[in-house]
Amino acid sequence: MKRFALIGAAGYIAPRHMRAIKDTGNELACAYDINDSVGIIDSISPSSEFFTEFERFYDHAWRLKRDPATALDYVSVCSPNYLHHPHITAGLRLGCDVICEKPLVPTSAMLDDLALVEKETGSRLWNILQLRHHQAIIALKDRVQSGKQDHKHDVELTYITSRGKWYMESWKGDPRKSFGVATNIGVHFYDMLHFIFGRLQRNVVHFANEQKAAGYLEYENARVRWFLSIDANDLPDSVKGKKPTYRSITCDGAEIEFSEGFTDLHTVSYQSILDGKGYGIExxxxxxxxxxxxRTLALSRPMDNEGHPFLAHLLG
Structure with missing residues (x-):
């Protein structure tokens, strides 16, 4: 049984980490969040210590480190995006392996720094990239790899996840903290596209504001038109008023069904990490x-067949 700490226990994604820790037969020894709305712990790991000040949490973890019987093995990071780097390095310097939600950090320079801290501490950093474990995604990857290697598939990615007014008042609505909508809700889709279709060759952004973004990506084996939004007004008429979320990926005109099978992917990810087969910095x-x-590209007008269909009402 491994002993875990959890940073960001009041966050949206934290319960999936708590359940993954429990379902893989391990113990949540302590948790931290500046917010105290963490009653979910009672139904998953009621004996866990809890702190609302990072200094007290870190001091407690350091004291646990003195005794091999109580020392932490892993620190799971579910805090806001802009805090991932300091929380990851704190966990590594406690002598723990760290499991972090995506986006790991906002820049490649920060990845280089984390690799240096790994080397300094001898501990490992693991990233939750759960779509790589989804059976529909794995099947599509196998199909692409078994086909013609010089063929580019035509892919359309649409993800609209409605958010209320609270979103823009939270850290998620602050681009200094979330790094914008494409990073905050899109990073795992970009990982999925790379996982399936290979190296990225071209990156173009057609539209971007606080609530939505759209563009074109060209990979070794795909041409991708993408659209991401948190605005309910972008929902298709077939969904509007019925569901708050619309998720669609088509490949060569055929819909890839992956709306199911998400429930246990964090647990699968944890088990893979515990088996030494997780996904790291690189x-x-x-x-x-x-x-x-x-985030840094200037906007471009879409070229022929490169603009997502949902762009029409935005660009006029």
């Missing part, structure tokens, strides 16, 4: 570089 580099470029 696995995350491609998607970090992709979103870093998206």
């Amino acid at each position: 696995d995350a580099r491609h998607c970090v570089e992709t979103v870093e470029t998206i």
Whole structure:
């Protein structure tokens, strides 16, 4: 049984990490968040210590380190995006391996720094890239790899996940903290595209504001038109008023069904990490570089067949 600490226990994604720790037969020994709305712990790991000040959490973890019987083995990071780097390095310097949500960090330079801290501490950093474990994604990757290697598939990615007014008031609505909508809700899709279709060759952004972004990506084996949004007004008429989320990926005109099978992917990811087969810094580099470029590119008018269909009502 491994002993875990969790940073960011009140966050949206934290319960999936708590359950993954429990379902893989391990113990959540302590948790930290500046917010105290963490009653979910009672139903998953009621004996876990909890702190609302990082200094007290870190001091407690350091004291646990003195005794091999109580020392932490892993620190899981679910804090806001802009805090990932300091929380990861704190975990590594405690002598723990660290499991972090995506986006790992916002820039490739920060990835280089994390690699240096890994070397200094001898501990490992693992990234949750759960779509790589989804059976529909794995099947598509196998199909692409078994086909003609010089063929470019035509892919259309659409992801609209409605968010209320609270979103822009939270850290997620602050681009200094979330790094923008393409990074915050899109980074795992860009990792998925790289995982399936290979190296990125071209990156173009057609539209970007606080609530949505769209562009074109060309990979070794795909041409991708993408659209991401947190605005409910972008939902297709077939979904509007019925569901708050619309997720669609088509490849050569055929829909890739992957709306199911998400429930246990964090647990699968944890088990893979515990088995020493998880995804580390270099696995995350491609998607970090992709979103870093998206954030810095000047907007371009879409060329023929490169603009996502949802762009029409935005560009006029």
